[in-house]
Amino acid sequence: HLYRSALLRFADDGTALYEEDGLLATAPDDQGVQRVHAAGAWRALAPLYLPQASQPVTHWPGRIIAPGFVDMHVHYPQLDVIGSPAEGLLPWLENYTFPHESRFADAGYAAGVAGFFLDELQRNGVTTALTFATSHPGSVDALMAQAQARRLRLIAGKVLQDRHSPDGVRDATEQSLIDTEALIQRWHGKGRLGYAITPRFAPTSTPQQLSGAGALAARYPDVWVQSHVAENQQEIRWAQELFPGTRSYLDVYARVGLLRVRAVYAHCIHFDDEDRAAMRESGAVAAVCPTSNLFLGSGQFDFAGADRMGFGYGLASDVGGGTSFSPFHTMLAAYYVGREGQTKTGLSLAPQRLWWLHTAGAARALGLDGVVGNLQPGCEADFVVLNPAATPLLARRTAGAAHLDELLFAMIVLGDDRLIERTVIA
Ligand code: GUN
Ligand code: FE
Known part of the structure; x- marks a missing residue:
């Protein structure tokens, strides 16, 4: 396919590349997945591609083609607990989240929510997500089957939680590991799907379950690992009581082999430099969740410390700890948090960096560099079509933008699902 429109993509160093009048050329690979063949200025590429085009050019005047967004941490079963008021993480889990997740024992219920969730990702321009299901294996099947039908690049896993969890969500140690391995074999690498070994967080797993998860992580090195760490002070104290003799909360995961490449830890707020070094040395990465951290009052990610x-x-x-599916809301919250943590003047998180951290940068952190999150040649062609005139104020503010950073920032600050005119899946 050939598309003509303004075009946003990223260089390897994270710099945004922007064409006012761009051309995106895609072609299917052996699996039938559309991949970017070329992306650049219309003037340079049209003479090469137009003569051999078998279909008319799709022209979107006044629109911007941009990489689909990558959400590094989301809970599909929690869309019905968004905005539940609680005094911090642990009461929120106990009073809202666990009771709600117990409903996913019903596969029909799970399928209904999974469909709504995938629609919502698409409406918000999110084309790849790393998502928690619930502890019920059927909750993974419900999501994966629908993601496969939509040909999405999606990674998900069954939650492991064999203690300190109520009836209805608590699983059984040995069976939970058997179920995890069966799900890996059923879904990992099927089309564009991936599996993630998913211990909820250290306090709700026995040492046996965590060790078993670590053993699976060693046996299946290209499967992802996802969990939560160092989100909330009360949670950290609890983890330290339950795992005496560990250096830190993160160390609980390190000791069982769950710190490795393709391990993604949500939050990573209350870290010291030894924790940060352990992340770097192991190749594990953080999923930064600013709307959740602000909503639950957990604390704030230290961007400068990570860098x-x-x-x-x-x-x-x-x-659902986070308050929005919209990448624009998440980028804006990240900006506030990064700004707050900064003592000197200047923009810690410039607009291009914010956008990169939710597209190509997030893909790189997931080990999907050059696969999704960008529109460079070879990437799978998952993209969004932005309408910068979607609302009167957006139209006015983006028309008045003097350069690319102003344009991107206007969309980050004023944008929501209305800015996403369409989402195209490769
Ligand atoms: N820690 C353990 N479970 C959860 C969860 O569902 N959400 C968040 N934000 N933190 C958690
Ligand atoms: Fe979470």
Whole structure:
């Protein structure tokens, strides 16, 4: 296919590349997945592609083609607990989240929510997500089957939680590991799907379950691992009581082999430099969830500390602790948090960096560099079509933007699902 429109993509160093009048050429690979063949200025590429085009050019005047967004951490079963008021993480889990997740024992219920969830991702321009299901294996099947039908690149896993969890969500140690391995074999690498070994967080797993998860992580090195760490002070104290003799909360995961490449830890707020170094050395990465951290009052991710110690991270919604599926809302919240943590003047998180952290940067953190999150040649062609005139104020503010950073920032600050005119899946 050939598309003509303004075009946003990223260089390897994270710099945004922008064409006012761009051309995106895609072609299917052996699996029938559309991949980017070329992306650049219309003037340069049209003479090469037009003569051999078999279909008319799709022209979207006044629109911007941009990479689909990558959400590094979200809970599909939690869309019905968004905005539940509670005094912090642990009461929120106990009073809202666990009771709600118990409903996913019903496969029909899970399928209904899974469909709604995938629609919502698409409406918001999110084309790849790393998502928690619930502890019920059928909750994974419900989501994966629908993601496969939509040909989405999606990664998900069954939650492991064999203690300190109520009836209805608590699983059984040995069976939970058997179920996890069966789900890996059923879904990992099927089309564009991936599996993630998913211990909920250290306090709700026995040491046996965590060790079993670590053993699976070693046996299946290209499967992802996802969990939560160092989100909330009360949670950290609890983890330290339950795992005496560990250096830190993160160390609980390190000791069982759950810190590795393709391990994604949500939050990573209350870290010291030894934790940050352990992330860097192991290749594990952080999913930064600013709307969730602000909503639950958990604390704030230290962007400067992460950069100083050099571990990888990207942005995530963490719905339903997070308050929005919209990548624009998440980027804006990240900006507030990054700004707050900064003592000197200047923009810690410039607009291009925010956007990169939710697209190509997030893809890189997931080990999907050059696969999704960008529109460079070879990437799978998952993209959004932005309408910068979607609302009167957006139209006015983006028309008045003097350069690319102003344009991107106007969309980050004023944008929501209305800015996403369409989402195209490769
Ligand atoms: N820690 C353990 N479970 C959860 C969860 O569902 N959401 C968040 N934000 N933190 C958690
Ligand atoms: Fe979470």
